[in-house]
Amino acid sequence: MNSPFGTQKQAGGRRTMSSGASNAILLLPALSLCMIFIFVPAMLAISGSLYSYGLTSPTRDFVGLGNYIKLVQDSIFWVSLKNNLIIVFGSIVLQIGIGCVLAAILDRGITFGSTFFRTIIFMPVIVSAVAVAVVWLIILDPNIGMLNKIVQSVGLTPPSLGWLGDPKISIWIVLGVAAWQQTGFMMVLILAGLQGVPQERYEAAALDGARGLRAFWYITLPSIRNILIVAVLITTIGGFKVFDFVFVLTKGGPANATQVLGTYTYLQAFTLGNLGYANAIAVVLLLIAVLIGWLQLKVSRQA
């Protein structure tokens, strides 16, 4: 066709094809990685959860939803889930609560040394969770640990079973160690939000009669609402998928007092050799993570 319209159409068609092909090529690396490390393992876990088999079993017995029925009746699963919820809600209160207060102090409370304090508080975030847990393991050791000595030096008695050996307090100790590492991250996240609130907004509020706590409630919190929601979601996801702290500090003990879904999955898979059952626990964890991830995406888009 010699008409200009024909020529245009051809050129347009070529552009679309090449743009489609280049999009596909650009997406390929990410998609391949997702496929290998997320989708395929997830599919294998879902299909594996329908069988009963061990690490070295030559065959797999199809049990349908049997593993899920067993799960519902398993008290340790419920203890693990409860512990996950304790870590989730405890982390929200500790990490976001303290992070918020620290961020507010660094943003408006102190006039010098804020960079120094910010760096110090953020430092644990860059250390691996395993290293943090090992350090705390030493601090909490009933024989050589620093904490026992500090408690004794102020005239108090440390727990006789040790900080991590007492089932009544061990989950709270794990929660505290996780908070020690992660609060710095929350502080930096919230601080970024606070620093994005224009000074004039606070000045207008001061003229309207809102200063101090009233300004924090009516101006600061609504201004960083979206960041707080994201912080809650990040903490929630972290609380459900927690493994490293618990594994290094207590391995889920004593008497499952710190067992969480992550360590319970590991226990069933690699200690007890129930891979099918471990897959079922992992699928439940996956469903929880997908639900929260969907919520996070939705909130992020709104923000």
Add this chain to the structure above:
Amino acid sequence: MSFLEITNIVKDYGAFRAINDVSFSVEEGEFIVMVGPSGCGKSTLLRSLAGLEDITSGSLILGGRDITRDEPADRGVAMVFQNYALYPHMTVAQNMGFGLKMAGQSKADVKVAVERAAKTLRITDHLHKRPKMLSGGQRQRVAIGRAITRSPDVFLFDEPLSNLDASLRAQMRVELGHLHAELGATMIYVTHDQVEAMTMASRIIVLNGGDIEQIGTPLELYNKPANRFVAEFLGSPRINLFDGKIAAINAQTASIKIDGIADHLEISLSSDSGPMASGDKVTVGIRPESINDTAPWKIPAKISVIESLGRETLFYVNADPVKTLDPDAKDPLFAVHKSNQITAQIGDDISLGIPQEGVFLFNEAGETVRYPITQTAP
């Protein structure tokens, strides 16, 4: 005693003095405009009045009450910010009623006050919207509405129109003028835009380097500037200034020698002329609109730039060897204003007729020693 007494205000930031012993008073219902270049202390002074800056020394008395150390909300002032400073998470109505809510007023009272202010500002239809859904002009109205709702004794405006485009700024200037007349409120307005100052003010305060240069009505300041700074600051295009020297002087006349011009500029003196002596260096000033074709004393020049604005024409002309004293200009050109349409070409010769009636003289200290005699004093 005046409605607002500002006495010996000093504001230091460490070793830097932002406001230097400033005193003035404001009568109830006045529209005071504070102008000056960036860093002159006008915004600092306004923020000190609002209580957003603690002053180093001095006192603020509003309606007979000492408010120097009062909290911002307790001073009886409301402020409109340059960037509006609206609360983005609140609706327009909530923004406007927030001050009253904080003051513990009932929901019904807040609603009445908000609706009344919204009606005044014609934003009733937007009360349920969030600020991000509004245009710049509407947001500024909401910011003004927030101030009105609190029924303050004094309204403070910190360059409220500088974020708006030129046409909206002109419209808002008129609206603010109407609002001032309608509310009869005392307003203090900070701007660096001398057009806003000239068009809206009952009185203008010109600030420079933390000091007050002059206080007066717009025409007083335009016609009788206390010094060269005020003369230069008010007027657009700015006043033409060039060097001269007093060749001869008596009680009635002075003869000014201008380098490069053979004839002396002869000007009459009057009782309000300042002290001058033969041989004194002076700065001669002439407003662009005062230059005409008929004055006998002329400076030959060539047109460099023509700005045809429809109802008026501005020429920027090179009067070499007479140079204007404009530190900001690359080429020191004379500005000439004609209040009609004139057809001319760049490079055309033009004679700048300097009528002696329109001449300002400033001494070496920058003080005005001779005012023009043609303008009608206010």
